[in-house]
Amino acid sequence: MYSIFRNDGLRKQFAADAKTLVTTQVFSLFPALIVTQLFFHWKSFLLEFVGFLVTWFVIDLLVSLLRATLTGSAKAGPGGP
Numbered sequence: 431m432y433s434i435f436r437n438d439g440l441r442k443q444f445a446a447d448a449k450t451l452v453t454t455q456v457f458s459l460f461p462a463l464i465v466t467q468l469f470f471h472w473k474s475f476l477l478e479f480v481g482f483l484v485t486w487f488v489i490d491l492l493v494s495l496l497r498a499t500l501t502g503s504a505k506a507g508p509g510g511p
Contacts, residue, residue: 458490465489 434440466482 455490458486458493462486462489 462482462485465485466478470478470481472478472481
């Protein structure tokens with residue numbers, strides 16, 4: 431972790447992409463935090479953290495699919511046209 435923060439090129443790249451990252455993930459991050467806080471009481475930090483990450487992933491997948499459906503543009507994945 432320390433070496434990542436000390437890497438000047440990587441730090442500049444994170445700073446350049448920070449606004450885009452925040453604006454694209456805000457619609458999935460906050461609902462995932464709310465779901466985790468309200469429903470995950472497993473008395474294990476690791477289990478709750480993994481549950482949060484899975485929830486965030488699923489919500490972000492749904493938001494991305496919804497956004498692609500509404501805009502009519504699906505991004506081609508690897509091996510796609």
